[in-house]
Amino acid sequence: MIETMTKKPRVRFAPSPTGLLHVGSARAALFNWLYARHTGGTFLVRIEDTDLERSTEEATRQILESLEWLGLTPDEPVQYQAKRAHIHRAYLERLLESGHAYRCYCPKEKLDELREQARAEGRIFAYRREMFPDDEARKLEAAGAPFVIRFRAPVGGITAFDDIVYGHIEVENDTIGDFVIARADGTPLYNFTNVVDDIDMGITLICRGEDHVPNTPKQIMIYRALGVEPPQFAHLPLILGPDKQKLSKRHGATGVTEFREMGILPEALVNYLALLGWAPPEAEFDEVMPLEELIARFSLERVSKSPAVFDHEKLLWMNGVYIRRSPRDRIEALVRERLARRWPEIESPSFQPPNPLLTRDPWLRGIIELAIERSRTLADFPDQLAYFFERPESYDEKATKKFLSSPAQVAQLEHTAKILGDAWEQACTQANPAKADADALEHWCEAMEKPLREWAENENVKFGNVAQPVRLAVTGRTASPPLFHVLWFLGRDETLYRIHACAQWARARMKNK
RNA sequence: GCCCGGUUCGUCUAGCGGUCUAGGACAUCGCCCUCUCACGGCGAAGAUCACGGGUUCGAAUCCCGUACCGGGUACCA
Numbered sequence: 001m002i003e004t005m006t007k008k009p010r011v012r013f014a015p016s017p018t019g020l021l022h023v024g025s026a027r028a029a030l031f032n033w034l035y036a037r038h039t040g041g042t043f044l045v046r047i048e049d050t051d052l053e054r055s056t057e058e059a060t061r062q063i064l065e066s067l068e069w070l071g072l073t074p075d076e077p078v079q080y081q082a083k084r085a086h087i088h089r090a091y092l093e094r095l096l097e098s099g100h101a102y103r104c105y106c107p108k109e110k111l112d113e114l115r116e117q118a119r120a121e122g123r124i125f126a127y128r129r130e131m132f133p134d135d136e137a138r139k140l141e142a143a144g145a146p147f148v149i150r151f152r153a154p155v156g157g158i159t160a161f162d163d164i165v166y167g168h169i170e171v172e173n174d175t176i177g178d179f180v181i182a183r184a185d186g187t188p189l190y191n192f193t194n195v196v197d198d199i200d201m202g203i204t205l206i207c208r209g210e211d212h213v214p215n216t217p218k219q220i221m222i223y224r225a226l227g228v229e230p231p232q233f234a235h236l237p238l239i240l241g242p243d244k245q246k247l248s249k250r251h252g253a254t255g256v257t258e259f260r261e262m263g264i265l266p267e268a269l270v271n272y273l274a275l276l277g278w279a280p281p282e283a284e285f286d287e288v289m290p291l292e293e294l295i296a297r298f299s300l301e302r303v304s305k306s307p308a309v310f311d312h313e314k315l316l317w318m319n320g321v322y323i324r325r326s327p328r329d330r331i332e333a334l335v336r337e338r339l340a341r342r343w344p345e346i347e348s349p350s351f352q353p354p355n356p357l358l359t360r361d362p363w364l365r366g367i368i369e370l371a372i373e374r375s376r377t378l379a380d381f382p383d384q385l386a387y388f389f390e391r392p393e394s395y396d397e398k399a400t401k402k403f404l405s406s407p408a409q410v411a412q413l414e415h416t417a418k419i420l421g422d423a424w425e426q427a428c429t430q431a432n433p434a435k436a437d438a439d440a441l442e443h444w445c446e447a448m449e450k451p452l453r454e455w456a457e458n459e460n461v462k463f464g465n466v467a468q469p470v471r472l473a474v475t476g477r478t479a480s481p482p483l484f485h486v487l488w489f490l491g492r493d494e495t496l497y498r499i500h501a502c503a504q505w506a507r508a509r510m511k512n513k
Numbered sequence: 514g515c516c517c518g519g520u521u522c523g524u525c526u527a528g529c530g531g532u533c534u535a536g537g538a539c540a541u542c543g544c545c546c547u548c549u550c551a552c553g554g555c556g557a558a559g560a561u562c563a564c565g566g567g568u569u570c571g572a573a574u575c576c577c578g579u580a581c582c583g584g585g586u587a588c589c590a
Contacts, residue, residue, distance in 0.1 A: 016590045051589055108588085115586095124515045124586070148588050166518070175516055175586095183588040190590050213517060214585040237519080237583090244582065275538090276525065283527055284537050304526075307583065311524050314539040324552075373552045399549095449548085467548035479550035 009041025010202050013072070014194070016048040017059035020255030021066040023310065024209060024239045024247060027273045031236060032207050033072045034274065034298040044201060045074040049082045050193055066256035070266050071291075079201065081193055088188045091196045091226065092149065092181070100225035101181060103147040105140040106132035126177025128155075149182035151192070151222060159217040164205075164234035164300045171217045179218055191215055195222045198231065207234040207300065210307075234300045237277050237307045247310050259315075263338070263378030265326070267291065268319040277304045288321050320376035328369070335368050335381045342382045343389045354388070355491030357434040366441075367489050370481040388489060391498060392476025395505070399478045403469040404506040412461075413469045413506075416452060417499040420470075423451045424492045433488060445484035473502035 013029040015021065021029075029045075036043035045067065049055040067073065095101035110132065118125035129152065141147070153176050160170035181192035188196075194215075198206065213235050223230040241251035253259055259269055271294070275287055280297040289297075323331060340347045346364065353363035371384040395404075403409055428434075431443030456466045467483050474495060480486050487495045 014590090018590075048590065054589070119514060119586095122514055146588095169517070171517070180588055185588080187588090189588070194590085209584090210518075211584055212590090215590090217517095235518095240583080242524085246583075272525095279526055279537095285527095287525090287538055306519050308526090309524055311539065314525070317539055320552095371551095374550065452548095462548090464548050471549060477550090481550080483548055 007204050009036060009039045009204050010044065011036050011041060011205050011207060012044040012046050012198070012201060012203050013067075013074075014046045014048050014197075014208070015063050016051060016054070017056060017063055018051070018054040019059055020257055021063045022247075022254050023256065023259070023269075023273065024254075026066065026070060026072075026256050026269075027239065027276060028208055028236055029067060029072050030070070030270060030273055031234075031278070031298075031300070031303070034295055035205070035207060035300060036075070037295045038298045041204075042075045043072070044076055044079065044203075046079040046081060046197060046201070048190070048193070049080060050187060050190070052082075055082075062257060066260075069260060070256065070270055079197070081197060084193075084197060084200075085187075087200055088193050088196050091199075092188060092192070095151070095181075095222075095225060096149070098225070099152065101149050101151050102129060102178075103137075103141070104129070104132070104150045104178070104180070105137040105145055105147045124175045126153075126175055127179070128177055146184040148180045148184050150178040151181045151218070151225070153178050153218075153221055159220050161216060161220055161230070161233055163213075163216075164207075164232060165237075165303045166210075166213070166235055166305055169213065169216070173217075173221075176218060176221075181222075191218050192222060195219045195226070199223070199226065199228050203231050205232040205234065207236065210235045210237050234303070236303060237305060239276065240307050240309045242309060244307075244309065251310070252312070261379075263380065264315065264319050265322045265378075268315070268322040270294075271322070272315045272318050274298075276310070277308045278302055279304075288318060288325075316376040323375055323378070324373055328365075328372075331372065331378075332365055332368050334378055335371075336364060338378055338382055339364070339368075339385070339389075346389075353489070353491070354494040355434075355489055356493075357428075357432075357491065358489070362434075363489060370485055370489070374481065387475040387477070387480075391501070392474075395472055395476050395502065396478050399468065399472045400506070400509075403465070403472060404502070405510065407507070407510070409469065410503050410506045410510075412459075412466070413473060413499060414503050416455075416466055416470055417496050417503075419451050419455055420448065420487070420499075421492065421496050423448050441485065441488060444488060445482070448484045448487065470499065473499045 011032045013025075013032050015025055015029075033043045035041065045064075047060050047063070049060065064078065092101065096103075104127075106127070111127065114127065114131060115125045127150070129150070154173045157173050158170045159173055159176075160168065162168050179191065180189060182188045216233055216235075220230045239247045241247045243251075247254055253262060256269070260266070270291065271287075271289055274289070274294050278298070279285075279302060280289070280293075281299075281302065282297075336346070345351055346360065351360050353360060355363065358366070367385050367388050368381065371381050374384055375381055404413065427444050427447035430447045431440045433441035433444045452466060453463055456463050468478065471480055471483050471486070472478065474486060474490060490498070
């Protein structure tokens, strides 16, 4: 243990490209990366594409892209296992020569039979060379029959290792038996290629999912047969869905690209994932932890042993915090992309916002700003801001009943439109948000609010009963950013138009009843 | 079946023999702020520490058993 400390740490993330980068894998990548950054070591990526049946280039591309998006980029060029076949072959040869591996001619039928028999007797099935007669094997060999290559596992005794997360784990060698390391077509298998590549790449610590625990003793046997000291191991508990089953597609989003599409920020996902199954040494700490802090405090020793349920709600909360804390320019750029997807005209040079006093960029910046503290994902913004781009097609049903179901109420709404219209110019002379600093908008809002409030007081109606109908008329909804901010970005004409259109609609509605 | 693990509020976790009448975060509920929503602030509720035995003056913390959950049991990774 001490001697490994003297070597510069080298860790790797080794996904098999059979699908999207799953959040479970992403977390494994993250923990490796954090470990490397914390220890000043090297983080590598190796694509394990030896299973040609299931591996695709598209998956490789996606995985690499997701890693990059998360900021988990390797310190050396990405390795592809399929391109390392010559190295695997050389090591295989070594094992064959030293007698640590042998050609196994035992036919599949015989294996199935042995397996069946072991199960019937309540034993674990562990193949041994002795189970197939030598002379028969020689006959098949002479006849050029197909064979697999098996690793000759030690007979008797135990293989043990000290997992950084799980502690001491030991397994009886006889429960493992002689396992296959190369297929009949000559291609090597995971347990073998993995070890060879990790040796060749100088890996000092292997951190991967808990599902690999059973592979570890086999791999340790191979290290020893090759005369190499095995690296350290750290296995990570699995991520579960709300039903406590292994997290899978049927639980909803599980791929990193899906989270990206949902409008999750990479730093929020990283932060959330880091805290799933790991906690810093402090008893109390701010869970929104910048990357530097994460790196500084990270240690595999503090990884939890038990599987964790993925809590989507908490991720959304954390993402909201990151949206609010991110530099405005960054959020603005990201949101603009999404707004443009839905309303492509905003990127046209001739785009004119509804408030003619404003040009596009300050207008966009302004409305985006209004939605920031109301959004948990980037995808929330377009929904949040839709009424700035489209006139309301309908009005909230309950609010209509409450605020616009009598001629008096509609008349009141129209009267507020008059007050607003009259106040507009004057408010602009007091403080013009179009040309002045940040507080100008606040002052303008106050100037707009004042006459409306005074009128409400005189009429003896609560201000809320004045503001809500206007909000309903201009947005169609009962919830929005502060009313006067909304009105400003809508502009005078659009505001008045919408109020009158709504009043008309409300009257027609009453008639039809 | 067999092998290997795991088990603290609904969820993520702190806890490594006395400081625990178990701490924090998300979610929930209430209050405050308030033109609505949100943000923010304050507060409440929520865990007989899976269960049963030990060890000990003393156990969420150590040991054993049981239950439940998970992983593995491939010529997948």
